[in-house]
Amino acid sequence: MPLIAWDERFSVGVAAVDHEHRELIGLVNETHERLKRPGANITVSDFLGEIYTRISAHFALEEKLMRASRYEQFSEHKADHEHLLDDIRDIMDDYEDSQVFDEERLAQRLATWFADHFRTHDARLHHKLG
Amino acid sequence: MLESFQLAGRRAFAFVENAFDAAFGPRINPFYHLGALSFFFFWVVTASGIYLFIFFETSIEGAYRSVDYLTHTQWYLGGVARSLHRYASDAMVIVVLLHLAREFVLDRYRGVRWYAWITGVLLLWFLYASGVGGYWLVWDRLAQYIAVVTSEWFDWLPIFGEPMARNFLNNAAVSDRFFSLLSFLHIGIPLFLLLGMWIHIQRISVAKTNPPRSIMVGTLLALTVLSALYPALSQGPADLDTVVSVVRPDWFYLALYPLIDAWSPGIAWGIAGGGTLLLMILPWLPRRQEAAAAEVSLPNCNGCGRCFADCPYSAVIMQPRTDGLPYNAQASVNPELCTACGICVGACPTATPFRRKTELIAGIDMPSLPIRAIRDKTLTATAKLSGTDRVLVYGCQSGIDLTRLAQAGVGVLPLPCVAALPPSFIDFVITRRHADGVMLVGCATGDCYHRLGVDWTEQRLAGQRDPYLRGRVPRERIATAWVAPSGATSLARALDAFRARLRDMGPYQKGGSLPPPSASPASDQGEVSNAAYRLG
Numbered sequence: 001m002p003l004i005a006w007d008e009r010f011s012v013g014v015a016a017v018d019h020e021h022r023e024l025i026g027l028v029n030e031t032h033e034r035l036k037r038p039g040a041n042i043t044v045s046d047f048l049g050e051i052y053t054r055i056s057a058h059f060a061l062e063e064k065l066m067r068a069s070r071y072e073q074f075s076e077h078k079a080d081h082e083h084l085l086d087d088i089r090d091i092m093d094d095y096e097d098s099q100v101f102d103e104e105r106l107a108q109r110l111a112t113w114f115a116d117h118f119r120t121h122d123a124r125l126h127h128k129l130g
Numbered sequence: 131m132l133e134s135f136q137l138a139g140r141r142a143f144a145f146v147e148n149a150f151d152a153a154f155g156p157r158i159n160p161f162y163h164l165g166a167l168s169f170f171f172f173w174v175v176t177a178s179g180i181y182l183f184i185f186f187e188t189s190i191e192g193a194y195r196s197v198d199y200l201t202h203t204q205w206y207l208g209g210v211a212r213s214l215h216r217y218a219s220d221a222m223v224i225v226v227l228l229h230l231a232r233e234f235v236l237d238r239y240r241g242v243r244w245y246a247w248i249t250g251v252l253l254l255w256f257l258y259a260s261g262v263g264g265y266w267l268v269w270d271r272l273a274q275y276i277a278v279v280t281s282e283w284f285d286w287l288p289i290f291g292e293p294m295a296r297n298f299l300n301n302a303a304v305s306d307r308f309f310s311l312l313s314f315l316h317i318g319i320p321l322f323l324l325l326g327m328w329i330h331i332q333r334i335s336v337a338k339t340n341p342p343r344s345i346m347v348g349t350l351l352a353l354t355v356l357s358a359l360y361p362a363l364s365q366g367p368a369d370l371d372t373v374v375s376v377v378r379p380d381w382f383y384l385a386l387y388p389l390i391d392a393w394s395p396g397i398a399w400g401i402a403g404g405g406t407l408l409l410m411i412l413p414w415l416p417r418r419q420e421a422a423a424a425e426v427s428l429p430n431c432n433g434c435g436r437c438f439a440d441c442p443y444s445a446v447i448m449q450p451r452t453d454g455l456p457y458n459a460q461a462s463v464n465p466e467l468c469t470a471c472g473i474c475v476g477a478c479p480t481a482t483p484f485r486r487k488t489e490l491i492a493g494i495d496m497p498s499l500p501i502r503a504i505r506d507k508t509l510t511a512t513a514k515l516s517g518t519d520r521v522l523v524y525g526c527q528s529g530i531d532l533t534r535l536a537q538a539g540v541g542v543l544p545l546p547c548v549a550a551l552p553p554s555f556i557d558f559v560i561t562r563r564h565a566d567g568v569m570l571v572g573c574a575t576g577d578c579y580h581r582l583g584v585d586w587t588e589q590r591l592a593g594q595r596d597p598y599l600r601g602r603v604p605r606e607r608i609a610t611a612w613v614a615p616s617g618a619t620s621l622a623r624a625l626d627a628f629r630a631r632l633r634d635m636g637p638y639q640k641g642g643s644l645p646p647p648s649a650s651p652a653s654d655q656g657e658v659s660n661a662a663y664r665l666g
Contacts, residue, residue: 049484
């Protein structure tokens with residue numbers, strides 16, 4: 001079972017943003033699969049790095065769309081993005097630095113992170129962009 | 131030979147600029163704002179000119195009289211306006227010529243920059259024509275001299291059926307209508323000059339057309355004081371029935387005139403025309419070889435537009451998607467405009483060293499130094515370092531000689547521009563403990579070889595421009611040094627001081643006691659360090 005399943009409620013009504021959300025969910029699920037397989041942790045940091053990169057680019061695109069549509073909560077949303085990126089970097093470094101590694105905890109942190117991103121912010125943006 | 135000429139010029143400019151840095155600080159050093167100052171002086175001339183035009187009479191009798199009225203009777207406004215008009219246009223010639231010389235010695239005129247160079251050279255003609263017209267309108271003895279010599283100069287060209295000089299044989303030959311024509315030209319040519327100035331800056335983005343406010347205020351104040359103390363005066367009314375024997379020309383505009391008189395109009399045409407031609411072909415003597423232009427990787431580009439926003443040369447444009455992915459736009463590079471500075475890569479969110487090595491291709495990347503190579507070089511340079519004061523220096527290769535910084539405990543990685551470094555590399559080096567600190571070395575503040583590299587870097591570090599340096603990265607482990615090539619010694623001292631601070635800090639601890647980025651604006655750090663380095 002995938003860690004996160006795409007849900008139509010996630011849709012913000014912008015094809016590019018939805019496309020990236022689907023890709024990101026796919027990447028997170030793939031990472032989750034990789035975590036569960038024993039001895040596979042050599043590549044986990046690579047997967048996390050890829051997630052970090054894709055999310056950075058995704059936020060960059062969202063911010064462009066928000067600026068273009070003069071989204072009134074832009075600065076809050078932007079601050080959230082920066083905060084979420086710091087979070088992912090923390091997750092990455094925690095993974096790098098920890099001797100004993102808890103796969104489930106990492107997976108849950110990623111899942112929670114995504115849920116937060118969708119629920120609190122993109123819903124508002126949905127109304128604006130849609 | 132060209133190189134040694136440029137080197138000598140660079141030394142001369144550096145000598146004067148260091149003195150100005152000492153006096154004003156690098157941010158308001160007028161030498162870093164010569165182009166913008168030209169615009170400023172143009173506006174001063176325009177504003178004072180509009181005032182003068184209200185009182186100016188376009189007739190033989192009226193011209194001299196009305197200027198005399200402005201100068202003496204209405205000295206408090208008209209006189210000051212006349213002097214401002216005169217001195218600001220002189221100042222414009224000075225800053226324009228300095229601008230031209232400086233861009234030449236700093237090698238900012240070849241390659242992609244040929245366009246600004248050529249348009250700039252042509253603007254000189256409009257600038258001089260505007261100025262000469264102004265001297266003519268006053269209709270004093272100097273104007274008479276200019277009228278006669280200019281006519282002789284143009285009559286040498288086989289374009290006029292009747293010699294122009296015939297108009298200035300005696301007082302009766304000049305008509306009032308001629309003054310209307312002159313006034314018209316004195317407004318029309320400067321308008322073309324302004325149009326040309328606009329064309330001149332078309333191929334760069336975020337062109338600086340206003341100097342910093344303190345420079346504007348200070349300059350205007352100085353010009354006004356000068357105008358009050360030494361008002362511009364006429365040199366006695368023109369009288370075409372007598373021959374002008376003694377004139378005091380304004381050398382800024384009229385340097386060529388004594389030559390026309392003393393030698394011959396043909397030689398003067400040779401100097402002016404030949405000089406212009408020589409300047410115009412200069413960008414191809416020889417042509418600058420730019421590194422390969424930036425390339426877009428569509429699978430890694432979602433059209434976020436950050437490269438477009440940061441390119442100093444308008445070489446990146448956003449165009450409709452061509453690969454069928456559901457994005458609206460994609461970046462596209464015009465190789466004719468690209469200087470391979472790499473600033474676009476520094477802006478790209480996919481250019482992070484944390485990615486899978488095999489897939490590390492940025493959405494926009496430099497073929498000469500791709501992001502994967504920067505990652506490899508970062509790892510190679512830091513692998514050799516040991517101790518608690520390991521520093522990796524990322525520096526601009528257009529400015530100071532970076533190789534002299536290399537020593538035990540210090541790795542050096544030259545880049546085409548300091549802003550070609552994506553901020554995530556700083557995060558990577560420090561928080562992954564590849565080094566204890568990162569030093570960024572770029573051109574002197576306000577004088578970036580690639581125009582905007584230092585500004586963008588400071589803003590990225592301060593969280594004011596995308597991509598932000600992550601707030602989690604301890605700022606005290608980053609040092610910035612914006613230095614002129616003459617500042618090598620002080621740069622070495624700054625590096626030593628930085629390493630001493632790193633030793634005191636000890637190794638990086640995650641979540642250390644560090645202020646958020648907003649608490650320590652990077653721009654202030656840059657200013658202080660820069661001033662210190664350049665002064666030292």
